[in-house]
Amino acid sequence: MRPVRVRFAPSPTGPLHIGGVRTALYNYLFAKQHQGTFILRIEDTDQTRFVPGAEEYIREALDWCGISPDEGVVEGGKYAPYRQSERKNIYQQYTQQLLDAGYAYYAFDTSDELNTMRERLQAEGKNPQYDATSRMSMKNSLTLSEEEVAAKLKSDEPYVLRIKTPEDEEIQLNDLVRGEVKVHSSTLDDKVLLKSDGLPTYHLANVVDDYLMKISHVIRGEEWLPSAPLHVLLYRYLGWEDSMPQFAHLPLLMNPDGKGKLSKRSGDRFGFPVYPFDWKNPQSEEVSPGFRESGYLPEATVNFLALLGWHPGDEEELFSLEELVKVFGLDRVSKAGAKFDIEKAKWFNQQYLKELPNSSLAKYLLKDLSENGIESSPEKAEQVCGLMKERITFPQEIWSTAQYFYQPPEHYDEKMVRKKWKAEASDALLAYAEVLEGSDEKLSAESAKQQLQQLLEDRQMGLGKVMPALRLALTGQGGGPDLMSTMEVLGRQEVMSRIRQAVEQLNGNT
RNA sequence: GCUCCCGUCGUCCAAUGGCUUAAGACAUCCGGCUUUCUACCGGAAAACGAAGGUUUGAUUCCUUCCGGGAGUACCA
Secondary structure, eight states, X not given: OOOOEEEXXXXXXXXXOHHHHHHHHHHHHHHHHTTOEEEEOBOOOOGGGOOTTHHHHHHHHHHHHTOOOSBBTTTBOTTOOOBGGGGHHHHHHHHXXXXXXXXXXXXXXXXXXXHHHHHHHHHTTSOOSOSTTXXXXXXXXXXXXXXXXXXXXXXXXXXXXXXXXXXSOEEEEXXXXXXXXXXXXXXXXXXXXXXXXXXXXXXXXXXXXHHHTTOOEEEEEGGGGGGHHHHHHHHHHTTOGGGXXXXXXXXXXXXXXXXXXXXXXXHHHHTSOOBSSOEEOTTTOOEEOBHHHHXXXXXXXXXXXXXXXXXOSSSOOOOOHHHHHHHOOGGGBOSSOEEOOHHHHHHXXXXXXXXSOHHHHHHHHHHHHHHTTOOOOHHHHHXXXXXXXXXXXXXXHHHHHOGGGTSOOSSOOHHHHHHHOOHHHHHHHHHHHHHHHHOOSOOOHHHHHHHHHHHHHHHTOOHHHHHHHHHHHHHSSSOOSOHHXXXXXXXXXXXXXXXXXXXXXXXXXX
């Protein structure tokens, strides 16, 4: 068997979309599983759509996911260059080869002429395409005399090269996820292979590069399936059918409502990120949110993406990248498009977040703190994270829901005040503050609890009467992590002062 | 329009020509735990798109229809 070499071949026309990330991931997993090579090739043959920064974005996105290429524009490799615009002269010999063999021809039609042709065919109820039946009525090297063609080529008149699709042939390909796919050549059109700017189109460039780079498997999105027969034809005409890569067309990532494939618009419409990280459109300055900035961990994102269109076969769901490499297989990739479910992504994030060491989480919190002008020791931040991490989905929730670890509450949850703030409780709290005042040892979760229990016993009250009020006084909220531990983090002085502040404020108002 | 691909709970998906009362996870709902909760534990509800075949038997194979998606550019 030949060595596994796969490529991820995006075009730098914008930020890498999360669906692209999944395609890259599947390529990576497949390569690593077979001790193969994962290649990043930049398909920038359309210079009109080039977007500055897009290529860097793509590479950073792969790095963030932990799926960096083995060969590529920065890594280099035996088959460099890996940017198609830098391979322009390579394609020439193959277009010539196709021309010489009669598998391709020059076409001189202007876009107006093409439109006219399409309109005419449409009106006649025929397929409006440049194909075996319509090509003979167009301006090309099949209809023009040799002299005319030579003259046109000599002049500055722009031309393209088109493939001459066969009239009556069944084209078959064996897709690793879809099985046998058959298409009749009469439904294919004479696609442009070489554009008038001298650069190849995707179809030619992709076939030539895959051949030259010894790609063994082409794993790409399903949007390429319709043009796969054309690629098969190209391999055949170039005489490379024996070394043609195996194809695997992945199901598309769809909008949650099933209407259309996931796109930039989906993010705006459904309110979730569709990019690995924030992207600022260089023209409009508009920022599209990313998974990273939204608080998703790369491990969670990768895990989530892996399960969208692929299934391990057993009931395990949590996989590290290394584990995925072991269990992944194209045979378990599903065929139907997968609707994007952000709730599942959140669940994965939660799973990974609670396994994160406090010190890693603390970095997020410390950043939020310094942005809000609050100083904190890393130790305290870690303590807070330790208490909060089992009840959050995103790191930024620690700051947004547990500010009270750093600032006394400014207001108190009204509903909870009505339900739980009773005179009896408030008296007990004041007494509790007195007790704390009198003790001079460091407040710990255990000592706090002991002292409170002692006090309540003397007053013949239950914990349930006082705890909610105490939480309210300390945090302003009705819920949160273990109260005694919360007090330990706050410290004795702070607990006392917050109790007194709450009593003053809440009793005054009601 | 034409070509191709697809169709199991709301979502991701599993299994299978009879072992199926169709499994798991997310989400939902209910209960429990708890000082509280977004955590945890327990439970409920929830699907083979339709019709015809083939077969002793079909969710599974075939056909048609319906539905969805993709492609149909000198974009990738």
